[in-house]
Amino acid sequence: MNYIGLLTIYKREMNRTLRIMSQTILAPVISTSLYFVVFGAALGTTISHIEGVSYGAYIVPGLIMLALTTNALSAASSGIFFPKWAGTIYEMLSAPLSYLEICLGFVLAAATRAVIIAIIIMFVSLAFVNITIAHPLFSIGFALLVTLSFALFGFVLGLWSKSFDQLALIPNFIITPMSFLGGIFYSIDILPPFWQTVSLFNPFVYMINGLRYGFYGISDVSPLLCLTVVAAFATINTLIILWIFKTGYRLRP
Amino acid sequence: MKNSLEITNLNKIYDGGHTALSDVNLQVRSGEIFCLLGANGAGKTTLINSVCGIVQPTSGTISVCGHDAWSDYRSARSKLSLVPQEIMLDPFITVLETIRLARGYFGKKTDHDLEEKVLKSVGLWEKKDSKTAQLSGGMKRRVLIAKALMNEPELLFLDEPTAGVDVELRRSMWDMVKQLKSDGTTVFLTTHYLEEAERYADRIGYIANGVLHFVKKKEELMAEYPGKSLEDIYVELTKKY
Numbered sequence: 121m122n123y124i125g126l127l128t129i130y131k132r133e134m135n136r137t138l139r140i141m142s143q144t145i146l147a148p149v150i151s152t153s154l155y156f157v158v159f160g161a162a163l164g165t166t167i168s169h170i171e172g173v174s175y176g177a178y179i180v181p182g183l184i185m186l187a188l189t190t191n192a193l194s195a196a197s198s199g200i201f202f203p204k205w206a207g208t209i210y211e212m213l214s215a216p217l218s219y220l221e222i223c224l225g226f227v228l229a230a231a232t233r234a235v236i237i238a239i240i241i242m243f244v245s246l247a248f249v250n251i252t253i254a255h256p257l258f259s260i261g262f263a264l265l266v267t268l269s270f271a272l273f274g275f276v277l278g279l280w281s282k283s284f285d286q287l288a289l290i291p292n293f294i295i296t297p298m299s300f301l302g303g304i305f306y307s308i309d310i311l312p313p314f315w316q317t318v319s320l321f322n323p324f325v326y327m328i329n330g331l332r333y334g335f336y337g338i339s340d341v342s343p344l345l346c347l348t349v350v351a352a353f354a355t356i357n358t359l360i361i362l363w364i365f366k367t368g369y370r371l372r373p
Numbered sequence: 374m375k376n377s378l379e380i381t382n383l384n385k386i387y388d389g390g391h392t393a394l395s396d397v398n399l400q401v402r403s404g405e406i407f408c409l410l411g412a413n414g415a416g417k418t419t420l421i422n423s424v425c426g427i428v429q430p431t432s433g434t435i436s437v438c439g440h441d442a443w444s445d446y447r448s449a450r451s452k453l454s455l456v457p458q459e460i461m462l463d464p465f466i467t468v469l470e471t472i473r474l475a476r477g478y479f480g481k482k483t484d485h486d487l488e489e490k491v492l493k494s495v496g497l498w499e500k501k502d503s504k505t506a507q508l509s510g511g512m513k514r515r516v517l518i519a520k521a522l523m524n525e526p527e528l529l530f531l532d533e534p535t536a537g538v539d540v541e542l543r544r545s546m547w548d549m550v551k552q553l554k555s556d557g558t559t560v561f562l563t564t565h566y567l568e569e570a571e572r573y574a575d576r577i578g579y580i581a582n583g584v585l586h587f588v589k590k591k592e593e594l595m596a597e598y599p600g601k602s603l604e605d606i607y608v609e610l611t612k613k614y
Contacts, residue, residue, distance in 0.1 A: 122447070128477030139465065207461030211520070214425040214455050215478035216447035372429045373387060 125217045129225025130232075133199050137233045144233060148191055149240050152183050156248045159305060170307055171338045176249040180242075181331040182304030187241050188234045188263060189270045189299060189327065193291055196230035196274030201287050204278070204370070213372060219365040223275055230271040231264070238263070251335065258343075259334030265350050266327050272357035279370045299324045308340045323349055375403040376436075377452075377528045377559035378424065383433030385419050385583070393419040395583040397433070401528075406550065406560045408574035408591075410567070410607060416583040417563045418458055421530050425455045438527055451479060454521035458532040458563075460513045464506035468497055468516055471505055475520035491522045494549055511538045518546065528559045535566055547573060571595075571603035581614040 137144045160176030167175040203209040212222050245251065253259055281287040302324025308316050319325050320341070330346030333339035339346065363369070378401035385394040393416050401407045411417050422428040424435050424442055435442035437449035462471060472491065473483055492498040495515040500508065505516055514534065521529060531550070535543045543566075550560055550573065564570055570577065571591070578588040591603075598606045 122480040124480045124482060125478050128474055131477075132474055135470075136465075203463070206463060207457075207459060208463055210425075210427050210455070210457055210461060211475060211478055213427045214450060214453070216450040216480060217478060218447075368429055372427065 122215075122217050122221050125215060126221040126225050129212070129217075129222060130229045133195070133226060133229030134232065136199070137195070137229070144191075144195070145237055145240070148187055148237050149244065152187050152237075152241050153244045155179065155183055156245055160245075160248050171336075173336050173338065174249060177251055177336075178332075179305055180245045180249065180251060181335045182302075182328045183245070184238050184241055184263070185266065185324075185328050185331050186299050186304055187238050188267045189324075190291065190295065191237050192230050192234035192267045192270040193274040193277065193295060195233045196226050196271040197278035197281065197287055197291075199226045199230060200275055200278035201281055205284075209371070219368075219371070223272075223361060223365075226275055226278075227268065227271040230274055231267045234267050234271070235264075238267075253335050254337040255334045259331060262330050262334055262347065262350065265354060266330075269350065269354040269357055272354070272361055276357065276360050276364070279364060298322055299328075302328050303340065304328055323353060326350065376400045377403045377438055378561065379434075379436040380420075380424070381434045381436075383420070383423060383435065384431045385416075385423060385428060386431045393583050394423065394430070397580075397583075397585045399578065399585060399588060401559060401561055402576075403438075403527075403559050404554065404557055405575040406554055406562060406573055407576050407578065408562045408564065408570040409578045409580060410563070410570065410610075411580035412611060415580045417580060418532055419583075420580070421455065421532050421561070421563070425453060425530060426450055427455075451524075452526060453528040453530065454524045454526035455530045456514075456517045456521045456532060456534050458536065460510065460517065462505040462513055462516060465504060467502050467504055468492070468508070468519075469501040471516055472519050472523045476523040479524045481524070487523065487525070491519045494522070495519045496545065511542045514538050515542065515546075518549070526558065528561065529553060531560060531562045531564075533563055533565065535564060535569065543569070567602070567604040567607055577603075579610050579614070581611070584614075586610075586614050 156176065159179055164175040169175070170178045277290055278287065301319070302322050303319070308319045308325060311319060326341060326346040326349035329339040329341050330343060330350060333343040333346065378399070380397055380399040383394055383397040386392050397420060409417050409420070419428055423430045424437065426442065426446060438452040440448035440452070442449040469488065472488060476483065489498065492501055495518050497512065497515050497519060500512065505513060508516065518534065535546060547569065554560060562574065574591050576588060576590050577594055579586045594606065595603070598609065
């Protein structure tokens with residue numbers, strides 16, 4: 121194992137995060153904090169408690185999950201896309217680095233960035249609402265599994281993309297709408313039966329409710345099912361990555 | 374004599390069906406300067422990229438300093454470095470960060486003395502804290518050379534290293550190549566500056582349409598065309614093949 125090589129990729133990516141911190145950390149923290157201000161502190165006071173949890177506190181797990189997924193995805197996808205686009209990927213391909221080491225370097229750095237943002241958002245939320253976490257270990261494990269899965273997905277997306285347009289396509293038109301419709305701001309129980317059924321096909325429902333269970337012990341769907349869906353998503357991404365390792369897809373022509 | 378590079382029956386057919394390399398066999402001897410000549414699109418860069426792990430060969434074997442370039446890629450790649458034809462640099466980081474990353478990818482710890490030595494050898498020590506985007510084209514090419522040297526390679530690939538650079542840099546680069554050779558480094562070179570190949574190469578190969586037509590000692594090749602420069606010989610070769 122080329123640990124120094126892996127660490128070099130990781131440090132390179134973390135330095136990139138810190139170099140453009142206003143875009144990579146500050147912007148997502150501010151935009152997510154605005155949701156607390158608008159939906160939590162302002163509108164939230166007019167909305168009654170949901171299953172014994174104040175509305176401001178109810179939306180916290182969903183917003184944390186939104187930050188983890190979108191930031192892990194964008195960090196990993198842009199991380200591998202940029203050297204591919206600039207041509208500097210040749211440095212890694214001609215070095216004694218395995219596909220696994222290259223992938224881990226980008227994925228772990230993307231996950232780190234997402235976790236840093238989520239932790240900051242967590243602390244910001246404490247300024248607006250009181251939070252007591254019912255199942256801390258489950259919450260941490262579940263959040264990390266989702267984050268790593270999305271970082272893997274981002275790595276695949278960055279490899280697949282041939283242009284900046286393609287890079288933005290899936291996050292803008294699939295991930296963001298699905299995450300907002302996944303119950304960040306509401307319980308799917310309030311939806312009409314048809315839309316409740318439709319929502320059950322949205323994987324974000326399970327990710328958000330899984331973390332909500334970890335925080336407050338409440339969930340629209342079974343926590344075990346949440347864990348199963350996330351594990352399946354992680355497995356699918358891992359299988360795609362293994363196929364990329366085998367074929368050199370869009371890395372080595 | 375020991376070989377730094379041994380290529381056997383190498384073929385590369387790209388997905389679109391284009392045959393870039395056709396049954397290439399080649400040995401590059403340790404410590405020599407080997408120059409591969411050929412027109413644009415002849416297969417020079419594909420050959421180099423196949424050895425360096427950037428392109429997957431369709432078939433054939435490649436051995437770098439006795440290590441298979443694919444089944445034992447870690448050992449093979451740790452022996453080689455590449456200066457690519459295109460200037461490909463991260464524009465947002467400094468010269469020093471760039472060469473430090475290059476060494477890190479090879480699994481080697483940061484070496485401040487080597488960084489200073491290499492950057493001084495390519496005349497970039499004063500520019501070490503400049504972002505690569507702020508450098509001139511010639512300086513960027515020097516950064517590519519510095520990056521390659523940070524691995525302390527036994528086999529160095531220079532893919533048209535003097536394309537678009539001024540006379541001063543070209544001379545200093547050749548001085549550096551001569552020094553590397555005297556230190557025992559094997560140099561695999563492609564260039565369109567034929568007077569440079571004539572002056573510095575020990576052996577010359579000619580490739581056209583993915584076929585390596587011959588490899589000869591420079592003196593043997595020149596003797597076959599008495600009174601002609603390598604440039605004249607090259608023109609004749611392009612007509613012949």
